[in-house]
Amino acid sequence: MSGFDLGAFERKAQGRWTHAFEPDPSDKEKYYLTVAYPYPSGAMHVGHGRTYIVPDVIARFWRMRGRQVLYPMAFHVTGAPVIGISKRIARNDEKTIRLYRDLYKVPQDVLAKFNDPLTIVKHFSDEYQRVMTACGLSIDWRRRFTTVDPTYSKFIEWQWKHLYEAGHVIKGVHPVRYCTYDDNPVGDHDLLEGDKAEVVKFTLVMFRFGDAFIPTATLRPETIHGVTNLWVNPAVIYVRACVDNKPWVISREAAEKLALQDHSVVVEKEIPGKDLVDKRVSHPLCGEIPVLPADFVDPDMASGMVMSVPAHAPFDYIALRDLQRQGKYTTIRPIPLIKVEGYGEVPAQDAVERAGITSQLDTRMDALTQEIYSAEFAKGKLFDRYGGKPVRVARDEVAELMTDQHGSVIMYEFDTRPVVCRCGNRVKVKILHDQWFLKYSDPAWKEQVSDQLLDMALVPPEVRLEFDRTVDWLKDWACTRRVGLGTRFPWDTTQLIEPLSDSTIYMAYYTIAHRIKTIDPNILSPEVFEYIFLGKESPNLPEREKLDAMRKEFLYWYPYDFRFSAKDLISNHLTFQIFHHVTIFPKDKLPKGMVVFGMGLLNGAKMSSSKGNVFLLEDAVGEFGADTVRMFLMGSAEPWQDFDWRNELVISTKKQIERFYYAIHEMKDVSGEPKEIDAWLTSRLQDHIEKTTAALENFQTRQALQESFFGIENDLKWYRRRLPKESNGSRMLRSLCSAWVRLLAPFIPFTCEKLWEDIGGQGLASFADWPVADEKLKNRRIELAEELLLRTVEDIESIKKLIQITPKSITISLAPGWKHDIFTTIARAPDKNLAIREIMKDDAMRKRGKEATDAAKQCTTLIHRLPPQIVELIAGDGVNELAVFEQAQSFLEKEFGVPVHITDAESATHAKAATALPFKPAIVIE
RNA sequence: GCGAGGGUUGCCGAGCCCGGUCAAAGGCGCUGGAUUUAGGGUCCAGUCUCGAAGGAGUUCGCCGGUUCGAAUCCGGCCCCUCGCACCA
Known part of the structure; x- marks a missing residue:
């Protein structure tokens, strides 16, 4: 058996995955998901890791379910932050240098070039791609772009033409924080003091x-x-x-x-x-x-x-x-x-x-x-x-x-004052003229957005209210800036389109991003985009063949199915993008859903680059392995909840993967004959498959992992316990291995790719068929029998512990038929409190007197304590308790190391035997 | 202040929407045991209190209400987190 070496699995899989996740339009049904693209001004930490791994898990899940899945990535580099950073580095600002040199580990020679803002974003976007790849993200990198690409600017100009023509772009005056020394408006990040003012x-x-x-x-x-x-x-x-x-x-x-x-x-x-x-x-x-x-x-x-x-x-x-x-x-x-x-x-x-x-x-x-x-x-x-x-x-x-x-x-x-700029000067309020706004206050526009929200899937559902409030509350948004990187504002080229306003419909751009690269930006007139995105013909369109290919891509992929983003973007980006979509695209191309993320904590404290409280993703992957990082991040909280990164928990996650790896290896070649208990394990597996599938359909990565990892692992534990001493299981375990590896493949793809190969799977695990639960393999009766056995074993154990004698024998006495009758009557009675009276009307019961009323009361309590499905089963076909225990006799004797006798209560002599109830036999330890 | 979310047993965190399956999943930590265990692995058991028979009692921020029955529903209070714009 080969050893467990995550690093080796990663290298091997990376080789096999090259160009594997570059989907083109096909006959298959598509699934298109997007994440808010990163602003690459620093290194990724584990919080970023989750933001991109959650969609990857979902992407991998749908890919295995046979969808054509698109997961693209690009880089947002418009705006002012990197300009500030480069200036600070240029003037040797100690704090900034320390951040980039020590925390982000930028090599000295690279750092020296950081006085140019574009070098910064280039450096970090390359790093992002490298680390994302190391994490196993199944991204189509052909479509990578940045928001300062000339072709992208052309796209933005086209978008704004629509906004303008729809009357959503207006001019006005606006008071801003202003530094007379820098002669510029002052953003939050440029303030030394007074950010609350x-x-x-x-x-x-x-x-x-x-x-x-x-x-x-x-x-x-x-x-x-x-x-x-x-x-x-x-x-x-x-x-x-x-x-x-x-x-x-x-x-x-x-x-x-x-x-x-x-x-x-x-x-x-x-x-x-x-x-x-x-x-x-x-x-x-x-x-x-x-x-x-x-x-x-x-x-x-x-x-x-x-x-x-x-x-x-x-x-x-x-x-x-x-x-x-x-x-x-x-x-x-x-x-x-x-x-x-x-x-x-x-x-x-x-x-x-x-x-x-x-x-x-x-x-x-x-x-x-x-x-x-x-x-x-x-x-x-x-x-x-x-x-x-x-x-x-x-x-x-x-x-x-x-x-x-x-x-x-x-x-x-x-x-409140003082308000002080980073340069040390007092900030004042200046009224800006020629300020352009997006008129988000327009009630008609708002209504379009509200309508669209009604048709969207929002996850988790609680955020719907927050979206509604945001739409309600949005006022006009100043959409042009005087400093920063970005696309020139078409109606005043001295200004730039503000960064949040150039990032609202780029999900459509992804569909064509790799193809538009082959076109000269200068011929990208609005008419070209009119054709690609809206199918509007105009005379003399250039590069007709390429445009047709792009039109096809757009029609195939759009609209996106889900957009993933952090919760703090609800009040701006996530809502803005709907405003823009409803203006530009027809109804059938409007967004279908959003998943909103929680925040990340590091050892219980908020992650913050500026405070140094971060753990770099690359370091985490290097230290623990990509699969470990993935599984930890997916298993520690649902996507919309806050998660907490704790190294000691991550270490135990790694052990879990290792355990899984060896478990598969131990089971994959087992060849024994199937027994009764195999049917139980198989039946349970169908349940786990169903629940894992449902959880992933609902983006519940944690729930899915609980089911697919711990759920199956615990069943296997019971399964092994139930096997005779000499047995290590049956050949049925091979199919469990196959299903188990596939169920976990979205979470720990590197390990699963390796295991898939080891168990003789065809092709890549990443493209293997997702397991489907087989109704025919479900067996409620066997599950019920096992449940009865398990509960009885637990009872015996707790009694043993309590009485602290060394047992010489155990006797299990089963409830008589008439108690089953009482149980069934009560279980089926609409009002369980009146059922006892009904039962006592029966002559046979009345003859038993107090014995019968006691049994009825006990049954009532028991029914309330059992899960409703189990009660229903017992009251229905029931389970042959005698057969269950007789079959399990050798198991019980093995478990407890003493002879085990099975009797029915009526023939038993011990007084305890009278306490037997359906699904709860009397136990006598002597 | 306005808007949204949340307070669960040593910790993290399920469960609450659809009240009885809840002394409350799972993980971590801790304790004990087993193991040709290198004191770090694996497995088993325990981990609110009481109990020599599978039981009982008191718990789910605080107070009150509805109900045969509430962690779960309703009302009030206290506390925490996030967003509030020209910033990605």
């Missing part, structure tokens, strides 16, 4: 100040009626600036920000904050008020000036109180204007005093402010003299009034 809309309330205006930013314009003063920071230098041709007094920072937000700003002169103290300002809605000094005023917050509402804002309240304690401004009184449940006349005072806050600098002040803000917004109502409306209504109304009549404008600002 959100852009919020402030209303600038314009106070008249001599010939100028002082704008104060607020989220609560309705509180204008309660303003008692403005706050200015005396230590800050303010400026007088001409904003949109009107003089404003604002902080220096505010001047810069306003310039980014569609305002013309010309700074005229500086004004020290202290010079503004005690000046008077006015607003039509609150009259004339003074400007007071306060240290808490932050010049980097909006306009740098604050309107004070001491009755409703804790900061304002405390600042005013502190001044008044010094004997200043004692005539100013907070002006309450909102009634809110749970607070007194002056909510800010109430809250501050309740919390026992004494200082403006108390860290709880922000939380307190938030608390009052929320309470007033949710439950607050303005006093009748201010209109009596709920705050949530009044707020918008007042804002509108101010904008229309009192010169208010909107200013964008972050809700």
